[in-house]
Amino acid sequence: MERQKVAQWGDKVTAQLAADLQREFPEMKGLSHRNIKYMKQFAATYPDFLIGQRPVAQLPWAHHVILLDKVNSSESRAFYTAKALENGWSRDVLSLQIKSGLHEPGLGRCNALRHAPTACWLSVPCGRFRRFC
Known part of the structure; x- marks a missing residue:
């Protein structure tokens, strides 16, 4: 990331890094330009990341x-990280929970429960609610 700070616009630092890593480690997966950009974003988002000591790891x-x-918010990311670990969410479930606005006030299942007849909602053991009418 330091090199990219001093690079000129159009130097394609991450593209060059991806190509260099793929050439040096041809058997490794996940070294695409796109993943290198995600790794950079991850490093910027979690600057004090310590392996194995935080739930995000x-x-x-x-x-x-x-x-x-x-x-977008670090508070929401921490919430979804904790919930994904606590409940063993798959990628698809994580995406659906984010899309439903589980952590956003006034969105998600809690809002739906406030506006729906209680007879139409069934609480299941995992704490989620399912509509049955």
Whole structure:
């Protein structure tokens, strides 16, 4: 990231880094230009990242890509990280929870429950609610 700060516009630092890494480590996966950009964004988003000591370290990479793409605030990212770990969410479930606005006030299932007849909602053991009418 330091080199990119001093580079001129159009130097394509991340593209060159991706090409160099792919050439040097042809058997490794995940070294595409796109992933290098995500890695840079990840490093900027979590500057004090310590491996294995924070919940964010326990999520798979694809979950982080979803969080970086779809969640803007660090508070919301921390919320979704904790919930994904707590509930064992897959990438698809994480995306759906973000899309439903689970962490946003006035959105998500809590808002739906306030406006729906209680007879139409069934609480299941995992704490989620399912509509049955």
